Amino acid sequence: MRRLLEILCVLLLGALVTVPFIQVIARDVFGSAIVGAEELTRFLLICTVFVAYPLVVNHGENIVMGELLDALPRRAKRAVNVLISIGAIATCGFLGWVAVDNISDNMRNTTPTLKIPFWIFMGATAFGFAGACVVHILNIRRQPKAHTSVTL
Amino acid sequence: MGIALISLFLALFIVGFPVVYAILIPAIGYILLEGLPLGLLTQRVTYALDSFPLVAVPIFIFVGNLMNLAGVTDRIFRFADTVVGRLPGGLAQVNIFSSLIFSGMSGAALADVGGLGRIEIDAMKKRGFSAPFAGAVTAASAVVGPIFPPSIPLIVYGSVTSVSIIQLLLAGIVPALVCIVLLMLTAAIIAIVTKMPRAERWPTLRELISSLLPALPALFAPILMISGMLLGLFTPTEAAAVTVVYVLLISSLIYRELTWQHLWSAMLTKLRSTSAILIIVAAASLFGWILAVEQIPQDFARWILQFAENPIVLLVIANLIFFCAGMFLDSTTATLLVVPVIAPPLVLAGVDPVHLGIIVIFNLMFGLLTPPMGLSLFLVCDIAKVTLRQLLRALLPFYLPLLLTLGIITFAPDLVLWLPGFLR
Numbered sequence: 001m002r003r004l005l006e007i008l009c010v011l012l013l014g015a016l017v018t019v020p021f022i023q024v025i026a027r028d029v030f031g032s033a034i035v036g037a038e039e040l041t042r043f044l045l046i047c048t049v050f051v052a053y054p055l056v057v058n059h060g061e062n063i064v065m066g067e068l069l070d071a072l073p074r075r076a077k078r079a080v081n082v083l084i085s086i087g088a089i090a091t092c093g094f095l096g097w098v099a100v101d102n103i104s105d106n107m108r109n110t111t112p113t114l115k116i117p118f119w120i121f122m123g124a125t126a127f128g129f130a131g132a133c134v135v136h137i138l139n140i141r142r143q144p145k146a147h148t149s150v151t152l
Numbered sequence: 153m154g155i156a157l158i159s160l161f162l163a164l165f166i167v168g169f170p171v172v173y174a175i176l177i178p179a180i181g182y183i184l185l186e187g188l189p190l191g192l193l194t195q196r197v198t199y200a201l202d203s204f205p206l207v208a209v210p211i212f213i214f215v216g217n218l219m220n221l222a223g224v225t226d227r228i229f230r231f232a233d234t235v236v237g238r239l240p241g242g243l244a245q246v247n248i249f250s251s252l253i254f255s256g257m258s259g260a261a262l263a264d265v266g267g268l269g270r271i272e273i274d275a276m277k278k279r280g281f282s283a284p285f286a287g288a289v290t291a292a293s294a295v296v297g298p299i300f301p302p303s304i305p306l307i308v309y310g311s312v313t314s315v316s317i318i319q320l321l322l323a324g325i326v327p328a329l330v331c332i333v334l335l336m337l338t339a340a341i342i343a344i345v346t347k348m349p350r351a352e353r354w355p356t357l358r359e360l361i362s363s364l365l366p367a368l369p370a371l372f373a374p375i376l377m378i379s380g381m382l383l384g385l386f387t388p389t390e391a392a393a394v395t396v397v398y399v400l401l402i403s404s405l406i407y408r409e410l411t412w413q414h415l416w417s418a419m420l421t422k423l424r425s426t427s428a429i430l431i432i433v434a435a436a437s438l439f440g441w442i443l444a445v446e447q448i449p450q451d452f453a454r455w456i457l458q459f460a461e462n463p464i465v466l467l468v469i470a471n472l473i474f475f476c477a478g479m480f481l482d483s484t485t486a487t488l489l490v491v492p493v494i495a496p497p498l499v500l501a502g503v504d505p506v507h508l509g510i511i512v513i514f515n516l517m518f519g520l521l522t523p524p525m526g527l528s529l530f531l532v533c534d535i536a537k538v539t540l541r542q543l544l545r546a547l548l549p550f551y552l553p554l555l556l557t558l559g560i561i562t563f564a565p566d567l568v569l570w571l572p573g574f575l576r
Contacts, residue, residue: 006420009420009423010416010419010420010423013210013214013419013422013423013426014419016207016210016211017211017214017393017396017397018393019393020207020211020389020390020392020393021390021393021394021396021397023390024385024386024390024393024394028385028386038204041204041207041389042201042202042203042204042207044207045201045202045203045206045207045210045430046198046201046202048210048423048426048427049201049426049427049430049431049434050198050427050431052423052424052426052427053427053431055420055423055424055427056424056427056428056431059424061424061425061428062170062171062172062173062428063170063171063172063428063429063432063482063484063485064168064169064170064171065165065166065168065171065480065481065482066168068166068167068168069167069168080167080168081168083167084167084168084169084170084173087164087169087173087177088169088170088173091173091176091177091180094180095176095180095193095194095197098190098191098193098194099194099198101190101191102191102194102195105191121198122194122198124198125194125197125198126194128431
C-alpha cells in the first residue's frame with residue numbers, strides 16, 4: 001500500500017514538473033500555448049500535497065517545535081505525546097469526514113476550463129486527512145519527531 | 153475571540169503539537185463555536201493550494217536536492233576554489249562564493265548547508281581550519297540562499313501578500329551580493345588577523361579554464377532562469393520546471409553521476425518536504441481567513457499606527473518583530489501567520505511591499521542562525537561535529553556583516569528596488 005502511494009506521489013511530482021515545461025516549449029518554441037495547462041498544474045499541486053500527507057505523518061516529518069517537549073520530564077513528555085496523538089487523530093479524522101461530506105454536496109461542480117470534477121480535488125483532501133488519521137492511529141506509540149528540518 | 157485563537161495556537165505550538173495541527177485545532181474550534189458551515193474548513197484548506205506560483209515550491213525544493221545528488225555541488229566547489237582560493241581566508245572565501253553560486257539554483261538555506269556545506273566543512277577541516285570556524289562560515293553564507301533567486305520563502309511571501317513574485321526574486325539579487333561581499337570581507341579580516349591558510353598562488357589561465365569547463369553547465373542554470381524571467385519567456389513556476397529539466401539533462405548527459413535510484417529517493421524525500429510545508433500553507437490560509445473575519449489585521453494596523461506613521465520607524469519595528477519571529481518560528485509558519493497581520497499597516501504607511509518582502513525574509517533567515525529555533529545551527533553542529541556553544545562563538549563576528557546587510561536593506565530601499573524597477 002505504501003509503495004503504491006509512493007509511486008502515485010512520484011508520478012504526480014513528475015507531472016507537476018512536466019506540464020509547465022511542456023507549456024514553455026509549446027508557447028515559446030511552437031507559438032501555441034496549451035489551454036488549461038495552468039489549471040491542470042494547480043490541480044496536480046493540490047493532489048500531490050494531500051495525497052503525500054500520510055507519507056509525511058508516517059515518516060514523522062510534520063514540522064514541530066520540540067524544544068520544550070524535549071526538556072520535559074519523561075512522564076510529562078509521555079502525557080503530552082498522548083495528547084498530541086489524540087489531537088492529531090481527532091483533527092485529521094474530522095477533516096477527512098468533512099471533506100467526504102463536502103464531496104457528496106458538490107458532485108456536479110467542475111473546474112472552468114478543463115472541467116476536472118470537484119470530487120477529485122476534495123477526494124485528495126479527504127484521502128490525505130483520512131490516511132493521516134489512520135497512520136496516526138497505527139503509530140500511536142511512536143513519538144512525533146522534534147527539530148524536523150524541512151524548513152526553507 | 154481573535155486573541156483567544158492566537159493564544160491557543162501559540163500554546164499548542166510551544167507545547168510541541170505539529171504546526172499544522174496547532175493551526176487547525178483553533179480554526180476548527182472557531183468554525184464550530186460560530187456555527188459556520190463545516191464545508192468552509194476543507195474548501196479553504198484545499199483551495200489555498202489552488203495557486204500557480206506555489207507550484208514553484210516543490211519544484212525548487214526538488215532542484216536543490218537533485219543538484220546535490222548529481223555532483224553539481226562538487227563542480228561548483230572546485231571552480232570556486234580555483235577562483236577565490238588565493239584570497240585571504242582561502243577556503244572560507246571559497247565557501248562563501250560557492251554558496252552564492254549554489255543559491256542561484258536552489259532556493260533553500262538548508263539545502264545549501266546540507267549539500268554543499270558537507271563538502272565545504274570537510275575540505276576546510278582537512279586544510280587546517282578549525283571545525284567551528286568552518287561551520288560558522290557555512291551557516292552564515294547559507295543565509296544568502298533564500299534571498300538570491302530562486303527563493304522558496306520569497307515565493308511563499310509573494311503568494312501570501314499577492315505581490316509580484318518576479319519582482320520579489322529580482323529584488324533579492326543586490327542585497328544578496330551586498331551580503332556576500334560583506335561576509336567575504338569579514339572572513340578576510342579574520343583570516344589576516346589569525347593567519348589562516350590560503351592557496352599558495354593565483355591560478356593560471358589554464359587552471360582557471362580547466363575548473364570552469366566542468367562547472368560551466370551548472371553555472372548556466374541561474375543565468376537561464378533569471379534571464380528567462382527577465383525577458384518574459386517564463387514565469388517563476390515555469391522557470392523552476394525548466395531548471396529541473398536542465399539539471400536532469402546536464403546530470404545525465406554531462407556529469408553522469410545521477411542514477412535512477414538517486415532520482416527516486418530525491419523525489420520521495422522532497423515530496424514529503426513539500427507536503428509538510430504546503431499543508432501548513434493550506435491550514436494557515438484558513439487561519440488567516442478567520443483572523444481577517446475577526447478584524448485582527450485591521451486592529452493591529454490601528455494600534456501600530458498610533459505609535460508611528462513614518463515608514464522608516466515602522467520598518468524598524470517590523471525588523472524587530474520579524475527578527476524575534478525568526479528566532480522562535482520556522483520561516484514558513486512566520487511568513488504565513490505573521491506577515492498577513494504586520495504587512496498591511498506598513499504598506500498603508502507607504503512601505504513598498506517588495507522592499508518589505510526582502511526585509512521579512514532576510515530577518516527570518518537570520519533566525520536560522522539564532523537559538524532556540526536555529527535550524528541551520530543544529531544542522532551545522534551535526535555536520536561539523538561541534539557543540540552549539542563552539543559554533544555560536546565562531547559565528548559571533550559573522551553576525552556583524554549580516555546585521556549590516558539588514559541595515560542596508562532597511563534604510564536603502566532604492567538599492568533593493570533598483571532591479572524590480574525595470575519591470576514597473
